[in-house]
Amino acid sequence: MTLTELRYIVTLAQEQHFGHAAERCYVSQPTLSIAVKKLEEELGVALFERSKNAVRVTPVGEKVVRQAQMVLEQSEAIRELAKEGKDQLASPLRVGAIYTIGPYLFPKLVPKVQQMAPQMPLYIEENFTEVLRGKIRTGELDAIILALPFHEPDVLTRSMYDEPFMMVLPKEHPLAKEKEIDSSKISDERMLLLGEGHCFRDQVLEACPVLGQSFHDKHTITEGSSLETIRMMVASGLGTSVLPISAIEGHPSRNLVATVPFKKPQPMRTVAVAWRASFPRPQAIEVLMRAIMECHESGPMADIA
Secondary structure, eight states: OOHHHHHHHHHHHHHOOHHHHHHHHTSOHHHHHHHHHHHHHHHTSOOEEEOSSOEEEOHHHHHHHHHHHHHHHHHHHHHHHHSTTOOTTSSOEEEEEETTTHHHHHHHHHHHHHHHOTTOOEEEEEEOHHHHHHHHHHTSOSEEEEESOOOOTTEEEEEEEEEEEEEEEOTTOGGGGOSOBOGGGOTTSOEEEEOTTOHHHHHHHHHSHHHHHHHHHTSSEEEESSHHHHHHHHHTTSOEEEEEGGGTTTOTTGGGSEEEEBOSSOOEEEEEEEEETTOSOHHHHHHHHHHHHHHHHHSTTTTTO
């Protein structure tokens, strides 16, 4: 068993395609296929189910691949330790964020990280929480930015800041003139929320229980595909919505809608960073977290949070 073979099975598990995995490993498809078969024979178990159109990891294969990923990370950590004085900030950092955080944080975060660590470019990705969970677990991403709660074995999390929610309404809506809105009294509003799969939708329904009841009644909630789509539907007069403050303050289209804060206790979410406990570049994670906090503290929402 070699590190190369372990790298092959981890990559194959991610790609679920021999050709694509071989390309990522810079070898021919027969070379990768023979190496995987040799490892399976050595272990005495099938790690993958093979068919004409798909390659799937077997249940025991999932456990082996997970352990192989840990071994590869540990081998990388050994290389880091062996190279005395090696700069942990001299290679790219792969960062993911959920759809309702990334578009509003990344434009400030990227230049901030460039300022702190000029030799550490960011590879960034936006996705659903569950997709990011899988990618942090398999090593495709080094860190992810999401909303708590988030639990994953061998993954560390650290809270960054709490972010309030605000009511977003058409400019001529009667509630647009209010200084504050009681979240328990909005059940009669036609509410626009994100569709299934977005954790922000669940956070809003949890923070505003009356909306959850409206949802079950099936008559007051319309779904949108993104916060920007929802913002435009609100501007057109289709209904009202709830957005995180980072999607409101300083946004170029803010004047298209009216925004009103909720009465205390304000509905809010906790934004956090998650990374594998075995990740061998803790200094890179520290820079990322420091940059996130500086973006938050210097942003337009700093006085409200």
